[in-house]
Amino acid sequence: MLSMSAIELENVSFAYNGRPVLAGLSLRVARGERMALLGPNGCGKSTLLKLISGILTPYAGCVLLNGRRPGTIPRKELARSIAMVPQEFVVPFSFTVREIIELGRTPHLRRWGNYSFADQRFIDEAVEATGVMEISHRVFNELSGGERRRVMIAMALAQQPEVLLLDEPTQQLDISRQGEILNLIVELNTSRGITVVAAIHDLNLAARYFDRVVILHGRSIAADGPPSDVLAADFLENVYGGPLEVREFRDGASPVVLPVARWAAPERKA
Amino acid sequence: MAKHEGKTKQIDSLRSAESGHPISRKKERGWNVGFHLGLCTLLLLLLAAMVLATTVGAAHVPLKVTLWVPLNRAGITHVAQTWPNSAETILFEIRLPRVVAASLVGGALALAGAVFQGLLRNPLADPYVIGTSGGAALGAALGLLLSVHFSVLGFGVVPTLSFAGALSAAATAYRLAKVGGRTSVVTLLLAGFALSVVLSYSMSFLLILNDRLQLNLRVLYSWLLGGISVTNWTQVKVIAGLVLTAGMAAMAFARSLNAMSLGDEMAEHLGVPVERHRAVLLALGSMLTAAAVVGGGLIGFVGLIIPHAVRLVFGPEHSRLLPLSAVTGAIFLVLADLLSRILIPPNELPVGILTAFLGGPIFLYLLRGSKQEYRC
DSSP, X not given: OOOOEEEEEEEEEEEETTEEEEEEEEEEEETXXXXXXEOSTTSSHHHHHHHHHTSSOOSEEEEEETTBOGGGSOHHHHHXXXXXXXXXXXXXXXXXXXXXXXXXXXXXXXXXXXXXXXHHHHHHXXXXXXXXXXGTTSBGGGSOHHHHHHHHHHHHHHTOOSXXXXXXXTTTOOHHHHHHHHHHHHHHHHHHOOEEEEEOSOHHHHHHHOSEEEEEETTEEEEEEOHHHHOOHXXXXXXXXXXXXXXXXXXXXXXXXXXXXXXXXXXXXX | OHHHHHHHHHHHHHHHHHHOOOOOOOOOSSOOOOHHHHHHHXXXXXXXXXXXXXXXXXXXXXXXXXXXXXXXXXXXXXXXOOSOHHHHHIIIIIIHHHHHHHXXXXXXXXXXXXXXXXXXXOTTOOTTTTTHHHHHXXXXXXXXXXXXXXXXXXXXXXXXXXXXXXXXXXXXXXXXHEETTEEOHHHHHHHHHHHHHXXXXXXXXXXXXXXXXXXXXXXXXXXXXXXXXXXSHHHHHHHHHHHHHHHHXXXXXXXXXXXXXXXXXXXXXXXXXXXXXXXXXXXXXXXXXXXXXXXXXXXXXXXXXXXXXXXXXXXXXXXXXXXHHHHHHHHHHHHHHHHHHHSSTTSOOOHHHHHHHHHHHHXXXXXXXXXXXXXX
């Protein structure tokens, strides 16, 4: 039977220079799913994303994308179905926003070919979907963090991926920009059916914007399910190694996790 | 989900209202001249520069000779000869090969510079950055010191050995930087630098050991400063073959260079097999540099500043940057070589001095003139 999962990891193990990071990890992500990858610092979230995208190869077990190993697919073909939004990239030259987004078409271009009308259309569409129209002629390096993140997502969209991987998409953004970026990601997932896997630091953002959360701990998956099931105080305390409290959000939609304050909160004035 | 979409739209309208950026299509980087217009203008300028450089010189050659002789010789026109034979010989056998060689060397250096800057993600990179200069210098010194005489494809001992030296140095730097099947850009830069220093000092050491130091120093010095030494069409053909082949091949990798500007991992995510394309581009860049060394010794500055100047006007996108840099480098070196011939007759100035004198101020002017802070 053909596997219906967009991403499938079977007993995957990986080590950097003999230091094991992941061991015997198995995970399935269905097409069109929106999944957040959580876990303490250094638990292997980025490594897992790189294993999925084929930048790294597991030393044991196997990764399958639509039933095929990334290693057996030519890089260019792979890049047409899977796109990555890294935490940040440094551009040594002053590419404009439009030029950066155009780079997303790289896997679709022939060596001497120029951008076709279809290419232009996908670029325009990516520009529009991410709302970067009015900054499209500015220099990428001079944008704010939130604007840059939007452009990076636009570039990934121009790749026309089936799977979108994001590494800490909200890092170093203020709270409103975090919301903007995550709303954008949710919209791309729901309206276009793009499978989304995002490594995220913030438990509360993950709970609010994702319907499946996976917690990496102890080199493997410690919990997997909807946020309301996974985010339980004693389990999280064990994973993160510190006192935490979980509160129900008023509408009951998503739990809120906070560290326990060592001092009592100041009395509210009546 | 309607809730989410509604919110996104609301936030978007809020953003555009408060950000205050006028929605305009105006480009905000440098001058942004169109690519095709720019390329045509530059090609015409190159032609004009080459006509000028072949016409002007110590011996008087009428302009009509410059215009008709190459066309007659190419069999395109058949204009009756109304000029002395000497004028035709000076033009076609002495000046024209040199001018064509200067354009090829200038184009090769600027192109190699653009390739290395993109490949190594370093605005300070130049064609000699991975050790080619040291290798070429050592090769040239060996050529002068060994009392052997041979010629390969019309080139003497010094150009041949410096070509070999440049290529071997680049190959060695690449081998040194390759660890476990991967090369890091920083290791490559450091290996190239260290290798270049070691090779240059080996050259100095060889010279010190030699008795005929006085004799060789001047020749070697002018080689190190650079100067177009091509004297006949056979040599031009060899250089043209190398430069055009490697140049066209390098331009085919322009999009890979764009992706590699974002870093190795990002380039992989965009579908570029980084390690393989890097090896190919390093080989092509070194080939271009070595071809330039054969034609003109170690001419500095062209490969460093021309790509930057082109980027300031046309932007950093490599499928535009590479051809435009090549043509601009050709124009620049044709003019610099002309000046080196006519400034202090009957002597010739090493062209490297002129590329520095001319290039520096022009580059600084462009730097000041660009509307924003320069970030290459």
